[in-house]
Amino acid sequence: MTEQILILDFGSQYTQLIARRVRELDVYCEIHPYNNFPELTPNIKGVILSGSPCSVRDEGSPRVDLSQIRGQVPILGICYGAQVMAQMLGGEVQASQTREYGRAKLNIADHDSSLLAGLSSSSHVWMSHGDTIVSIPDSFHVIASTESVRVAAYKLADELTYGIQFHPEVTHSTEGKQLMHNFVVGICECKQDWTSESFAEQTIAELKVELGNDRVVMALSGGVDSSVAATLVHHAIGKNLFCIFVDNGLLRKDEYEQVLHSYEDMGLNIKGVDAKDLFYSELAGLTDPEAKRKAIGKAFIDIFDQEAHLIEDVKWLGQGTIYPDVIESVSVKGPSATIKSHHNVGGLPDFMKLKVVEPLKTLFKDEVRAVGRTLGISENILGRHPFPGPGLAIRILGDVTAEKVHILQQVDAIFINGLKKWDLYKEVWQAGVMLLPVQSVGVMGDERTYENVVALRAVTSVDGMTADWAHLPYDFLAEVSNDIINRVKGVNRVVYDISSKPPATIEWE
Structure with a gap:
């Protein structure tokens, strides 16, 4: 059976990112709900507990039966995962007076720790928590702190169970990849043969x-x-x-x-x-x-x-x-x-x-x-960009007709071909055009026109879960806009969507 790391999901926005980081190490992993995960089998080499939008102090907040995994395989609790383990095993978690969001400098207390091996003495990590672990049982050993959080990382004595209050899976944690490698390859001894x-x-x-x-x-x-x-x-x-x-x-x-x-x-x-x-x-x-x-x-x-x-x-x-x-x-x-x-x-x-x-x-x-x-x-x-299952129907705002589809196809072709001509296509994760249900006044030659408006949309992203609008060159946008208005009958105005996801979505419908 294929070796794997089991990720227990408590609802964090970063859970899929944890999985991505493990997979980048050529190690297979699966995400399962914290309250419905498979029994440990010999091919499961370790368990990661994700973060969560919940607070461990809330009544009814997610809990996992640690007796099913502790002592059997290495465990890494991340943020909420670290806090819930600490609280369930006798520690105390409180609402922090000094909440940490964003970058923090990690001060390593145990330079012999296998989890922190190879990290610089003052590594930068990404924090995103309002609660903090204020006391830990005697069986816990603090291995790293930050300026405002004493228990930023811990290890349980005599077992390969770790907790960290920061997020190594995000790129803002400058040495997060090294920490993930230490846990998955070093501590869990995964072979890195999943290619x-x-x-x-x-x-x-x-x-x-x-x-x-x-x-x-x-x-x-x-x-x-x-x-x-x-x-x-x-x-x-x-x-x-x-x-x-x-x-x-x-x-x-x-x-x-x-x-x-x-x-x-x-x-x-x-x-x-x-x-x-x-x-x-x-x-x-x-x-x-x-x-x-x-x-x-x-x-x-x-x-x-x-x-x-x-x-x-x-x-x-x-x-x-x-x-x-x-x-x-x-x-x-x-x-x-x-x-x-x-x-x-x-x-x-x-x-x-x-x-x-x-x-x-x-x-x-x-x-x-x-x-x-x-x-x-x-x-x-x-190399093709993602394309919505309903196709151009959800890029035509309002009712769909063959004539509108024809107009949108012409505009879309100019935009996409322009991206390829300017060597921008591979830099964009997804691009398309929206045909808007409004018409605007224009002037072509000596005549006034009253025709359609189209919105160009191009975003950069890794997986589409979040996306930023693509900062395309002005010269490119000018050329494309000019081509569209000159070559596509029925369109006299072009706009560019500069909304990011969130709060907007990539598609308009």
Whole structure:
């Protein structure tokens, strides 16, 4: 079995970031709710307790049964995780008179500590807590402090149990990666053999056993996740994988033909379905974003189910579900609040009666891309920006018509091609254009116009959970704006969205 670190989630905004840092060490890890985690098995080499928005002093705040893990594997409590262990084992946590938020200088008290090995004598760490540990049992040993917090890090005597009141997983902790390496590789003795190559090899072998000679049907979108998932299944069962690519009329300009051609070059057994008219019909007159999403989802299921029934003896549905989809679709008391209900999770209609195979459900987006490169998938697919499942329908504010889609496709193509021409595409995590439900006065030649406004949106991000607006060059924006107004009939004004997430979202609907 693959070695792994178990992360118990108390609801911290940083829990996924902890997992990312462990994975960057080529060590597999899983996130589980603090109140519903698996029994320890020999392949679980250590446990990390996450932070939390809760206070350990609150009635009903999350608790974990430490007897199930203490003494069996090394433990690292981070922020709330450190405080809850200290309190449950006889220490005291109080609301701090000197709350620490932001950078703090760590003063190492125990230079022989395995957890702090290699850290400089005054390392900078990131604090984010209002409570602080004010007293600890005799069995605890303080290994680091800050100017205002005496117990910034501790170790329990005679066992590999540690607590830290700072966040090593964030980049602001300058030597956080070293500390994580000390715990995961040094203390937990993980081998660092979980790589994209090993994942691909192991997953294909498991799919061969799981699927056998069964037939699998899969909807492809042209995106990274579905493309990599399909390639893994294709390597396992070849022509027994049947792929369906639906043109819903809401794709980017020429995307249907380009993506279909790319898939055929990859050797995938794929069928393209032109269903534009059905989707436009279902969307007619709808303005509410959720109503549009539901109409698109229903139309897609109808088309996909119809096409799937044309294939004999299909037993499996392949999906490109990735790890954040799984995490964000689980909502229990305490752990990270559900942000979205992803279309890949729990979206299979009962009447299809197919088993589901999700080869990427343990991977983050960057890991999916790494596996794709291992499989030899073209960078034209792997390097594509994320694109919303409902497509351009949620970038057209208000009702959707074929004419509006055509306008938006032209504008979007100019923007995206401009980013590529200026070598900005790879610097941006996601980009797109919104067609606004307003018109503005303009002047073209000697005539006044009253036409549409479009908003350009480009953001930088790591995983889309937070995002900053991309600071694109003024000369680039000027050129793109000029091209759009001159070349796209029906648009006479271009604006640029400079909102970050949070408080705004990346998409407008």
